[in-house]
Amino acid sequence: MASRETNIRLRSRIIRYIRDFFYEHEYLEVETPCLIPAPAPEAHIDAIKVDGLFLHTSPELCMKRLLCSGHSRIFQICRCFRNDERGELHLPEFTILEWYHADINYSKLMNECQEMIQSVAHRLEKGETINYQGMEIDLKGPWQRISVKRAFEKYSTLSLQDALDSNRFDEVMVEQIEPRLRKTGPVFLYDYPAQLAALSRLKHNDPTLAERFELYIGGLELANAFSELTDPDEQARRFRKEIQDRECAGKTLYPLPEKFIRDLGNMPDAAGIALGVDRLVMLFTDTARIDDVVCFTPEEL
């Protein structure tokens, strides 16, 4: 297993290869503000407050506003900040890669995501199989796709509906499903229940499901993506529900992102995705702790 020093060098190459992929695919690299007046309201993600503003928990809102002003392919590699998230795979400040592609849906986005990671692996000269924590992972496509419902049927003692009704969805994911996904190679988990995807478009033939997917490789949750919701009224309604959930849990309330909602009316159909860069580096450096792929952890400052 390589040292932190080696990991940091590899990290630098990985970020360069990520950029190269997007430049080759005619994406525009953008930088959007970290300090914002209204973070995307989410029941379980807490923003850090700074002087009346908030550090963004993801660049999503600004990037979607850019889609509204005519950009069709944009990407950003930036820092995100999420309060009280610290663990083996979590840092309160971490690096995210987010990209948006107009006029495609989440299914095509899965292909693009797969291609990007394969391209990075190729430039790293890793071959088609990588080793991660004692597992051999075959990166050759097409990568497996399984619906959330099917994953529950296959791997969980609780049905999806029961897990949702008893508020144990996350527990079951962490304790039963994610460990089993470890063994299956790269896998896209798709079609999440609608209530778990506040910014996602719903499936038109089944509105109880959202066109959302997540990518797992070697048990690492790497990316979260969806076909974007473009209906301003629906979005406002969902934001209000998230704010209400926060209120019930006694959490800080965020203002409604008014300008985002206003601009949403002009947004083209698009799909977008957020990927944890630190975790991708962990995958390619074969390390189990996020601490090993950053220059400094908060505790070292």
Add this chain to the structure above:
Amino acid sequence: MYNSSNLKKGLKIQIDNEPYIIVDFQFSKPGKGQSLYRCKLKNMINGTILDRTYRSGDSFEKANLEERKMQYLYNQDNEYYFMDQQNYEQVMLTDDRIGDSKNFLIDNLEVDILLFDITPIGITLPNFVNLEVTKAEPWAKGDSATGDSKPITVETGYELRVPPFIEEGIKITIDTRTGEYVTRVKE
């Protein structure tokens, strides 16, 4: 009261009126979901292990634990007696609670006794103790045949290896955390 963001290895909390220490801790947070705090907790009285998964917003009682300085008095059969120097109260810990600490207890040694409510449940010794060597083979200067250490016994009955020049009757300093010889005590 503690809340979920205080949870970490080593934290002591109270569950159903019993003290537990977190011996393993994992933070998980899938996707956009809830934070899950997965803990392995050890009962500080009977040693049983509990697995619990806590959520954001859960709160926990601090364990009603207190550490008090006491002096070791004596032991009888399996019972070890200590006296609180402030109020002269005596407490007793049994052999199984004392554990390896019994190897380093000498009269009037000042220790920290861990109490849960009023029940003594644990003991912390000072890091270093000076004990008299009660049994050691004599050392002939220049004798290279003995090697670089030899076994001896100290006044508590504890046996350990020390450098060959250590003789009966002198005192040595032992690190109570490792049970190893540190140095000769210069009188």
